[in-house]
Amino acid sequence: MTDKLREFIDNIQLIDQHGHPGFAGYFENFPPENRLIIAIDPYRHPEETSNGFPYLREAHYEAYEKIYGFSRQDINDPGKKDDLVREYDQQRNNLKHLIDKAMDAAGVETLIANSFLHDDLKNKPRIKFIPSVDPLLFPFDNTYLTSRGPLSSSVLAAFTHMLKIIKVKYGFSMKGFTEYLEFVDKVLDNFVEKGAVGFKFFIAYIRSTYCEKVEELEGQLLFERARKGETSAYIRLQDLLVWHIMRKSIDYNLPVQWHFALMDACIEYLDCLNLAEMIRDPIVSKAKIVILHGGYPRYDHAELMALAGGLMPNNIYLDFSGRMVFQNHPRILATTLRKWLEKPALWDKIMYGSDVLWGERYIYVGSKVGRDAVYIALASMIADDIIDENTAMVIARKLLRDNAQKLYKL
């Protein structure tokens, strides 16, 4: 009975609404001390990227074959390794061409590049962009934020460099709060003019995602104190700027993606319930928020956020991507998806993303895990007589395509 569903899912042209193609290449233009330490893309044997799952190992073999033309035999021949490393690097540096090959192999129609946009991806109709707006939050001395660990510090160093570039581009010199806010607005305007389909925050890498609602009237005083090095004022200023950008997103009618996923011991920073105040605020509750990676591994909190509002559906969306996908088995992911899908209110809110980070082959690997997991979750709901096959097909299309198309107005 479900063969029809399988075929239908395999033929859906995906919208991959969260990924970082050309991630490593983008940072190669930064001074070494300002590069993100996770922005690397070396050739790796499928065994190394399988996370212990034979399924993922096989998916990587397939991706190498279909995108890079590497045979299983060559991959497993130690004598060929140097050649493959060289060839891999060459293809990686020809991103304009490689991206099309990867997207075609994966059946991805549109990919929303996230946070940073590699030059080779500009003006490609199949690539959309969601810029990171985080650098705008950290205009002053950030030394107080540097003790969390090397990953966090490298994100901060990258933000610092990005803000420097933006300031030069806009000829901005630091005056007072009013001028700074005008600068922030100008940067956002420019992103939108250039076609951004949303904004992204990944402050969880360097500070808590809890932001107090601070009135803009306080801005001038906070700005002056923060400039002099007063940490508590600086944090409040960042909070104020986050709420400001959230309000701006409503004017632009663009969603804001928030990174929530476990990365170190600062677990309270990474909890999506930190945004709870925003969803009950009379104004900011109108902003559309995407909880990335379903708040890995706190899927129940993400679910709670998306269901909050009861009879009045709110504007919280759930992205399944990243470790939920590329380091996971589709049967495990299907269990998470099924739990979400048992609430019909979430059918219009769940969206697929590869979160491609360490090489374009992850676009393919993610698409395979994503399609398989959606199929397994829906087939199990059909088997349990919860939904029929036609309903399953509608839901599959929503998760893999329609919900993203609608939210990002593609």
Ligand SMILES: [Zn+2]
């Ligand atoms: Zn991401």
